[in-house]
Amino acid sequence: MKVLFWDLDHTLWDFQTNSREALAEGYKEFNLASYGVGDVDEYIESYEKANTWCWKEYREGRMEKTELRGRRFKMAMEPWGLSDDFDLGEKLGQHYIETSPYKTNLFEGSIEVLTELQNRGHRMVILTNGFDEVQYIKVEKSGLSGFFEFVITSDSMGYKKPHPKAFGLALEKAGVEAQDVVMIGDNLEADILGAKAVGIGQIFFNPHNVPHGEEVDYEVEKLSEILDIALH
Numbered sequence: 001m002k003v004l005f006w007d008l009d010h011t012l013w014d015f016q017t018n019s020r021e022a023l024a025e026g027y028k029e030f031n032l033a034s035y036g037v038g039d040v041d042e043y044i045e046s047y048e049k050a051n052t053w054c055w056k057e058y059r060e061g062r063m064e065k066t067e068l069r070g071r072r073f074k075m076a077m078e079p080w081g082l083s084d085d086f087d088l089g090e091k092l093g094q095h096y097i098e099t100s101p102y103k104t105n106l107f108e109g110s111i112e113v114l115t116e117l118q119n120r121g122h123r124m125v126i127l128t129n130g131f132d133e134v135q136y137i138k139v140e141k142s143g144l145s146g147f148f149e150f151v152i153t154s155d156s157m158g159y160k161k162p163h164p165k166a167f168g169l170a171l172e173k174a175g176v177e178a179q180d181v182v183m184i185g186d187n188l189e190a191d192i193l194g195a196k197a198v199g200i201g202q203i204f205f206n207p208h209n210v211p212h213g214e215e216v217d218y219e220v221e222k223l224s225e226i227l228d229i230a231l232h
């Protein structure tokens with residue numbers, strides 16, 4: 001019976017939907033329309049662009065976590081000439097951090113699939129690249145905690161997937177060998193190639209069926225397809 005390592009964001013927890021809900025609430029809360037930001041969708045689009053850029057800087061070690069939080073919101077306000085408004089950027093950043101982890105949209109079938117896998121006797125763990133204080137709230141609030149033995153974050157380990165040590169520390173904590181584990185995740189590089197490199201089995205969750213040239217053990221478009229895979 002395989003032990004299942006699950007990714008959280010964009011695999012179980014519907015990051016994009018949850019994030020957009022939180023951003024739309026921030027837009028209202030701080031009345032961004034009064035600053036000339038006429039359209040909430042334009043604001044969301046601008047934020048997502050800024051966020052992607054800031055995360056890349058963070059991943060590659062050029063930006064600190066504390067800076068990332070407010071900076072992406074200041075950058076998001078650039079098209080409206082508000083990127084120098086330090087106070088507004090910080091407030092938006094704080095609101096987002098306090099709102100988005102409490103959102104509870106999950107991918108279709110998440111609860112049903114986890115319930116069935118648990119009933120079949122699989123031990124399950126969450127292995128996520130994220131910050132402790134945020135990821136624990138997401139798991140708890142969206143009703144996922146009962147399915148998992150533990151949640152292990154890159155924040156607590158000091159290593160992010162696909163670093164072999166991120167997988168190694170999770171294996172150690174679960175007390176299992178790589179060959180007894182299957183990693184399920186949406187990120188080809190971090191989750192799937194990272195797992196493959198250390199001898200962990202892989203199920204690539206690829207909901208938009210994005211083409212790629214990698215050989216992976218299994219690939220699914222819907223979480224429910226996982227139930228058809230033999231995971232002994």
Ligand SMILES: [Mg+2]
Binds near residue numbers: 008009011185186187
């Ligand atoms: Mg993910």
